[in-house]
Amino acid sequence: MLLKRLSIFLTMALAMAHSVAATPTGAPLDSRLRQAAATGSAQDVQALLRQGAAVEARDSRGRTPLLIATHHNNVPAAQALVQAGADVNAQDAIHDSPYLYAGARGHDEILAMTLAHGADLKSTNRYGGTALIPAAERGHVQTVRTLIAAGVEVDHVNNLGWTALLEAVILGDGGPRHVQIVQLLVDAGADVDLADGQGVTALAHARRSGYADMVRILQQAGARG
Known part of the structure; x- marks a missing residue:
């Protein structure tokens, strides 16, 4: 029991x-x-x-x-x-x-x-890019401003062969936010003649896409091609 x-x-x-x-x-x-x-x-x-x-x-x-x-x-x-x-x-x-x-x-x-x-600031994502690159691509103006001020390298090249400037032009929509980001990057000293893996510059991409405001900013910064 x-x-x-x-x-x-x-x-x-x-x-x-x-x-x-x-x-x-x-x-x-x-x-x-x-x-x-x-x-x-x-x-x-x-x-x-x-x-x-x-x-x-x-x-x-x-x-x-x-x-x-x-x-x-x-x-x-x-x-x-x-x-x-x-x-x-x-x-x-x-x-x-x-x-x-x-x-x-x-x-x-x-x-x-x-x-x-x-x-x-030097850490990279799965595409080999810094935080600045996708921020530029997605049109996060304040984020781009913050990251530039923090000291993230503006000309870092990711595994696709693109910089923040190239992504803002290639993958951006050409609208006011991306135009402002292009200006911020240029003002921060981005190399406007740094081409992608196929040798195409940000200026050439902007022209192809008909992004007149970006073309103007890049030309004023001395971009060639």
Whole structure:
């Protein structure tokens, strides 16, 4: 009888333990921290860190909580993680880092945090480009201004053979934002005659696309061809 009662007790205890583990509150702390980084508050993040969640706990894609917060542009969560010592340069499986992703997506508040906490200005994404290149391509004017001021090399060439200036012309839409970015890059000393892998310059690309304002800026800067 005693053995039977003990067996029943153990069965009930295991069932209860399984039930608790299946609830969100019983989920691993690291997983809950990554969820808080995506959609939670700074207080949520801080509470989980106090409970022992790892600030650099990566998911199956190699993303840290800070990179996840950056993906969601969750500024309060990102700030809490940075203040807790999160690595702003930690890259995932496809070479994105909080710094690089914030720059590429124009998440300027998080970008400013990364720059203030040791962002590696020479780090590159999976295309071999700095944060400045996709920022220029996507028309993030303030981001481009911030990265230039931070000291990112304006003439860095990525694996496609393109600089920030070339991407702003080739992949931009020729509209006001990209025109302003071309002007910012020229003013920052970008080499206007640096050609792509096929030997085509930014000026030639601008002419082909009919981007008159870009043509004017490049010609005024002494571009040839």
